[in-house]
Amino acid sequence: MKSKIDEIIEKQNNTDRSDLLDVLQEIQVIEGYLSEEAIIKTSQYFKLASAKIYGIASFYDHFKFVPQGRFHIKVCNGTACHLANTSNLRKEFEKILKIQHGQCTRDGMFSIEYVPCMGACGISSVISINEEYYSSVKPSDVKDMLENLRNTDDRID
Amino acid sequence: MENNIQFLKEKVLLNETLSFSKEVEERIKILKHEKTTKPVIFVGASSCGYVAGAQKTIDAINNYILENNISVDVVKVGCIGICALEPIMDVQLPGMTRVSFKKINAENVASVLDGVFNNSIVNECVLGQYRQKNLQAWENVNFIDEVDFFAGQKRIVLELNGIIDPENIEAFIAHGGYRAFIKTIYHYTSNEVCKIIEKSELRGRGGSGFPSGKKWKIAHDNAADQRYLICNANESDPGAFMEKSIIESNPHKLIEGMAIAAYGIAASKAYIYIRADNKLAIERFKKALEQAKAFGLLGENIFDSGFNFEIIIKKGPGAFVCGEETAMLNSIEGKRGMPRYRPPYPTERGLFGKPTIINNVETLCNVPQIILNGPIWFNTIGTKASKGTKVFTLSGKINYNGIIEVEMGKSFEDIIFKIGGDVKDNKQFKAIQLGGPAGTCLVKENINIVVDYEELNSIDAIMGSGSIIVMDEKTCIVDITKFYINFIQHESCGKCIPCREGTQRMLEILEKITKIPKDEASHQTLERFKGVMQLESIAEVIKDTSLCGLGKTAANTFLSSLKWFRDEYEEHIFDRKCKAGVCKELRTFFIDVDKCTGCNACMRKCPENAIIGTIKYPHFIVESKCTGCGICFETCKFSAIFIK
Ligand SMILES: Cc1cc2nc3c(=O)[nH]c(=O)nc-3n(C[C@H](O)[C@H](O)[C@H](O)COP(=O)(O)O)c2cc1C
Ligand code: FES
Numbered sequence: 001m002k003s004k005i006d007e008i009i010e011k012q013n014n015t016d017r018s019d020l021l022d023v024l025q026e027i028q029v030i031e032g033y034l035s036e037e038a039i040i041k042t043s044q045y046f047k048l049a050s051a052k053i054y055g056i057a058s059f060y061d062h063f064k065f066v067p068q069g070r071f072h073i074k075v076c077n078g079t080a081c082h083l084a085n086t087s088n089l090r091k092e093f094e095k096i097l098k099i100q101h102g103q104c105t106r107d108g109m110f111s112i113e114y115v116p117c118m119g120a121c122g123i124s125s126v127i128s129i130n131e132e133y134y135s136s137v138k139p140s141d142v143k144d145m146l147e148n149l150r151n152t153d154d155r156i157d
Numbered sequence: 158m159e160n161n162i163q164f165l166k167e168k169v170l171l172n173e174t175l176s177f178s179k180e181v182e183e184r185i186k187i188l189k190h191e192k193t194t195k196p197v198i199f200v201g202a203s204s205c206g207y208v209a210g211a212q213k214t215i216d217a218i219n220n221y222i223l224e225n226n227i228s229v230d231v232v233k234v235g236c237i238g239i240c241a242l243e244p245i246m247d248v249q250l251p252g253m254t255r256v257s258f259k260k261i262n263a264e265n266v267a268s269v270l271d272g273v274f275n276n277s278i279v280n281e282c283v284l285g286q287y288r289q290k291n292l293q294a295w296e297n298v299n300f301i302d303e304v305d306f307f308a309g310q311k312r313i314v315l316e317l318n319g320i321i322d323p324e325n326i327e328a329f330i331a332h333g334g335y336r337a338f339i340k341t342i343y344h345y346t347s348n349e350v351c352k353i354i355e356k357s358e359l360r361g362r363g364g365s366g367f368p369s370g371k372k373w374k375i376a377h378d379n380a381a382d383q384r385y386l387i388c389n390a391n392e393s394d395p396g397a398f399m400e401k402s403i404i405e406s407n408p409h410k411l412i413e414g415m416a417i418a419a420y421g422i423a424a425s426k427a428y429i430y431i432r433a434d435n436k437l438a439i440e441r442f443k444k445a446l447e448q449a450k451a452f453g454l455l456g457e458n459i460f461d462s463g464f465n466f467e468i469i470i471k472k473g474p475g476a477f478v479c480g481e482e483t484a485m486l487n488s489i490e491g492k493r494g495m496p497r498y499r500p501p502y503p504t505e506r507g508l509f510g511k512p513t514i515i516n517n518v519e520t521l522c523n524v525p526q527i528i529l530n531g532p533i534w535f536n537t538i539g540t541k542a543s544k545g546t547k548v549f550t551l552s553g554k555i556n557y558n559g560i561i562e563v564e565m566g567k568s569f570e571d572i573i574f575k576i577g578g579d580v581k582d583n584k585q586f587k588a589i590q591l592g593g594p595a596g597t598c599l600v601k602e603n604i605n606i607v608v609d610y611e612e613l614n615s616i617d618a619i620m621g622s623g624s625i626i627v628m629d630e631k632t633c634i635v636d637i638t639k640f641y642i643n644f645i646q647h648e649s650c651g652k653c654i655p656c657r658e659g660t661q662r663m664l665e666i667l668e669k670i671t672k673i674p675k676d677e678a679s680h681q682t683l684e685r686f687k688g689v690m691q692l693e694s695i696a697e698v699i700k701d702t703s704l705c706g707l708g709k710t711a712a713n714t715f716l717s718s719l720k721w722f723r724d725e726y727e728e729h730i731f732d733r734k735c736k737a738g739v740c741k742e743l744r745t746f747f748i749d750v751d752k753c754t755g756c757n758a759c760m761r762k763c764p765e766n767a768i769i770g771t772i773k774y775p776h777f778i779v780e781s782k783c784t785g786c787g788i789c790f791e792t793c794k795f796s797a798i799f800i801k
């Protein structure tokens with residue numbers, strides 16, 4: 001069976017290197033991260049060493065090499081949010097989830113990422129969970145928030 | 158009647174006289190929502206609006222409409238700039254002026270709308286009404302241009318932001334959009350376009366302030382079979398969000414600016430490099446491109462002028478350094494985004510080895526108005542050395558967070574205290590950081606300086622991206638410097654040693670001086686001492702020897718904060734105190750003997766055994782043992798522990 005990665009690659013009509021980042025981004029949107037398979041397949045397609053592909057991808061913050069959690073939490077680490085004391089908020093997430101920036105909990109539920117300004121500095125601290133924004137989040141809100149998310153998990157195991 | 162596209166194309170865009178027949182005028186008014194038969198509700202729906210809950214407001218409005226069975230148009234608009242008061246909702250009744258309301262959420266939608274429809278506006282939610290000719294103004298409602306936040310501004314780039322629907326090209330054209338582009342391709346040669354921009358003295362708004370016309374001319378005069386235009390929208394500066402907001406609120410203006418710039422340097426292909434995280438901006442820009450294509454404003458042989466032009470979106474995978482011109486070229490070519498050595502400059506050998514110009518979003522958005530109104534008009538705005546306006550983002554400890562545009566020559570004092578509405582929560586003003594991590598701080602002593610490239614240069618400050626972060630007395634300057642150095646250190650691409658290693662050293666030292674050494678005898682004390690001795694000279698070396706703009710400006714924050722707040726650094730280093738109480742590990746805790754019940758909880762939790770006392774009697778913290786971790790503070794149920 002053809003994998004999604006094959007489909008994306010086959011859609012391309014040239015092996016021009018300037019399309020490389022677009023292809024990687026597209027794979028990441030579908031898969032959530034860049035797997036070994038993805039890197040090897042793109043390297044074959046673009047006729048570049050896979051080490052090179054990894055080298056390019058790892059340069060950019062955007063590319064992930066481990067799967068993300070079901071709930072991907074982005075915490076704003078912009079200046080305004082920093083002034084609103086997001087460091088406490090980050091600590092709270094780290095303490096409860098026992099993971100750090102770029103990691104995912106063992107049950108695959110949550111992953112966290114710190115990002116620069118989300119463009120809503122007026123109502124900091126800002127976080128987003130699966131692209132849904134929450135404003136004026138306080139460290140004391142974190143526990144309930146995570147608990148709620150856990151309960152809304154509608155995945156059928 | 159012909160459809161809107163045909164109408165706008167033939168009667169509006171191709172009519173260059175600017176005098177329309179009455180019938181055309183009326184139809185334009187309808188497209189502008191100025192003449193309506195039913196009420197129109199506008200909701201601010203850009204990132205800041207959505208974060209503040211605009212979606213809930215929209216749902217509530219739709220509910221209200223259903224419940225009351227009224228016929229209303231709901232239009233999503235961009236960001237008007239005053240993000241602190243989002244979600245913002247405007248209402249326009251037929252024949253009446255448009256009124257803007259602030260902080261409208263699901264709870265107060267109904268009462269505000271009830272008020273409007275019954276002719277009795279709820280005043281505490283009003284932001285103001287617009288001044289519109291031939292429409293009846295509301296009584297007892299202030300005008301929006303009288304509100305301090307807007308009164309001090311001059312809006313050229315942000316003119317239509319928050320007014321029009323960004324996803325509707327018809328509204329943009331009805332407001333006069335794309336007219337400059339048509340004028341350009343019909344009446345000017347590429348050379349003339351460069352000359353006009355040169356004459357207008359427009360300078361790049363991306364940070365360097367390089368004269369745009371001059372840059373275009375160089376690229377134009379370099380012989381080549383292909384040239385490229387790149388729009389730099391990589392905005393990754395933590396605290397700047399104007400590029401994103403401009404694209405979200407009025408993408409067509411940028412497309413028009415890009416099209417004119419491309420015509421000016423005879424490029425048929427342009428890229429926009431936009432940070433992949435800005436999903437809404439990308440989506441809206443994409444939609445705008447499709448609409449422009451459908452209108453024939455992009456593509457082959459545009460409006461039979463022989464000019465071909467296309468725009469390709471490149472999504473930047475999140476690296477601050479890719480905002481640097483040559484790093485961006487590498488990134489578009491599919492490489493690691495590391496800067497190249499210059500010369501050759503991009504205008505000579507840029508993208509794929511062809512002459513390329515890279516311009517900022519704001520720079521390009523200024524172009525259409527300059528073409529339309531002429532360079533002389535632009536020349537009369539601003540100061541001697543800096544013409545036009547500048548967009549700033551206000552954030553931090555300020556009342557009116559948001560995006561503003563002021564005429565060059567306005568003082569920062571006015572920007573903060575008048576437009577920005579002073580420091581939040583009546584705190585004391587301490588400093589502003591101008592230009593993000595590459596910028597410098599301005600303090601009380603020089604806050605009265607005006608917005609002008611040369612003036613700022615004279616005090617070693619830079620305009621940078623135009624982000625303004627306001628700090629109050631409760632902000633620790635060492636902490637914020639550490640934050641910026643941490644950012645730069647993380648974003649340093651690693652190509653040149655001063656920047657890669659230097660920023661790492663600086664960060665280490667700053668971390669040391671914001672901590673109390675665990676052991677006075679060990680090398681930690683030495684490290685602290687080293688910090689004092691070396692910090693300044695490392696900063697100077699990084700500044701002088703780095704390859705690209707990232708490194709060259711990396712130490713700015715530190716050097717400028719040291720200049721104004723040396724006492725605060727010294728306090729951290731020698732007294733091991735943080736006056737603002739921000740640096741956690743320099744805090745000292747005390748027990749209020751009147752409140753302490755002697756429950757013993759803190760004593761048991763203290764990892765350093767720094768708390769002593771007998772049960773049921775007030776306890777005591779041994780200052781020399783305390784590391785300031787704050788566990789006791791969090792443990793105490795009686796608020797008996799306080800920070801000094
Ligand atoms: C590290 C670094 C980051 C930059 N980031 C941006 C950016 O996000 N947006 C931008 O327009 N210019 C940025 N610049 C400035 C650009 O290199 C360049 O000067 C600008 O895009 C030129 O356009 P202008 O002439 O219209 O100002 C950055 C420069 C450096 C050194
Ligand atoms: S700093 Fe967090 S939204 Fe801008």
